[in-house]
Amino acid sequence: MASPSIGSIHRPAPPAAADRVLWSDDFGTRFTIMVDTEEEFDWSAPLSRESRNVSAIGALPEGHRRFADCGVPLTYLVDHPVATDPLSIDILRDVLTDGRSAIGTQLHPWVNPPFEEALTPANSFAGNLPETLEAAKLGVLTNAIATAFGASPLVYRAGRYGIGPATVALLASRGYRIDSSMRACYDYSAEGGPDFRAVGNHAFHVGGMMELPLTTVFTGLARHGGAGLYEALGRIPKGRGLFARTGLLSRVALTPEDMPLADALEAIAVALGQGVRVLNFSFHSPSLAPGHTPYVRDAADLAVFNRWWDKVLADLDRRGVRPVSLAELIAAGTRP
Template sequence: MTYRPPRLTDAQRVVWPEEFGTRFTVFADVEEEFDWNAPLDRRNRATTAMVAFPEAHRRFAERGVALACMVDYPVATDPAAVAILSRVVEDGRSEIGTQLHAWVNPPFPDSAPPGSSYAGNLPRASEAAKLETLTRAITTAFGRAPRAYRAGRYGIGPNSFALLARLGYRIDSSVRPGYDYSADGGPDFSMADAGAYRAEGIVELPLTTVFTGGARWGGAHLYRALGRIPKGRGLFARAHLLSRIALTPEDMPIADALEAVAVAAGEGLRLLNLSFHSPSLVPGHTPYVRDAADLKRFHAWWTVMLDEFERRGIRNASLDEIISALE
């Protein structure tokens, strides 16, 4: 059964303190390398792209930007990767979080249901066991229990929040508004919005997705309807009527992302949540960075985006600052 976030009440929505202002945060999915176009395989555990992480962190740190490093099992159990990330968090603002890639995270059951790469589709006991194993590995590796979580492939399910709260997590960032993964057995976030909310003891910080264009008033409802019309979404995007823009350098042109920031800020979104995958820091590991030219564009995207935040007075927020504001 496809997981869809429940309809929110006004009481669930986070009201940020006035002094928090409008802020942005950066989540890095720190993970192993694998062929994104091939079937998922638990034997894919290489973390060679981590050699590029210190330089990427330096670029962010020089701009005063903290990274929420969402670490999965292959990374948490690789001593070289742990050493790199241990130095990253010495900046005093970056923090280690958790990312569950169910297909490479023990324990491995004898059989798994369809769609089991989405951890939220697993039986409750199996999802719990994988979360416990990963949380324990991260706590052992870094000497501190993680407080933030992201499901690999954005694959949360009906049991996820309660399981996370039981393990002491405070924040989840698995909801990707405007995206529907149900055709592949994953969750449907097509009608979710980008605002933070509370549920079952967890605060959800969705990745920021914004609809832009002359018909953006139609939002998720119109975008979903266009998906039922051959080439409908493409026609509306080319006509600058409606585009779905996620705040990431991966497959999102900077001009579109800047327009999305203007819309989000104009509509009063108080926390913008940006993200990238660590293997994108080395060409050839993700579909978004295939060569040196792509990598150059990747870094340039961040430079322009951080300049825009500075121009608008939108400051960075670390996980610690976010949690303090929520309290």
């Protein structure tokens, strides 16, 4: 399959004001944490269909306990290698006994049958595949999760955030209620992926579902320059790095992976100042065990990762921002 042409890049339009989710006053301001629960692979190597090892799931119970002790539910977005591995299923079933955490779906098309596409960078974005093939992969994964956990998944994230023009309708037809594939302020078009620069951080209704973008904001003294300034700096050698180091402009996503603690705390303040009612955090499950992601290479990195969460959760509590479970999120965000 050929890479998508420039004209075929998926660029979701900004939602109309009428499509914004209207959260009730008693809902307050909340946060959710979605975990990309997946196999381990070499992040610097080409993607491989054979990369299906899920040994890092063994670290999940201890990682889950740290959040459960703070009263924070997690939503595990599992992909095909995890959803078809008996030990991983048992581990996830056990952590779900906290009564508030949940299972969702994450589609990595390169390790998710049927395998009819060429293994190319562009085809790693599931939304670039023919609609029939994207549907078939989604069907296989949805059925595997329902079989493993006894309930159909209700929330979805495309691996590499790779949704396409057909994705929302395919999800809605299978009973999904939330998509969380859009990464506000990010543009993957240079790799053939979608362009989310027009998408903000507020949840909105689309195609009978709720879209909950991953929260990303611009921080720094020049943050009001936003995406336009950030894009311009990308055309200047080391421009973005210079502005970040001098505190002028940084793009900060709410994740401990490659986002320093001080930047994350500032991003929380900025997002709340913009009126964002649901802060959407994320991380990859292999980061719970040293040596599987570039973000947690050793025990020292894991300590930094855990400290990041300790400080962020304490800051959210101080601000009165409460955790929300997937079930609560769906109930509160359903359009009347």
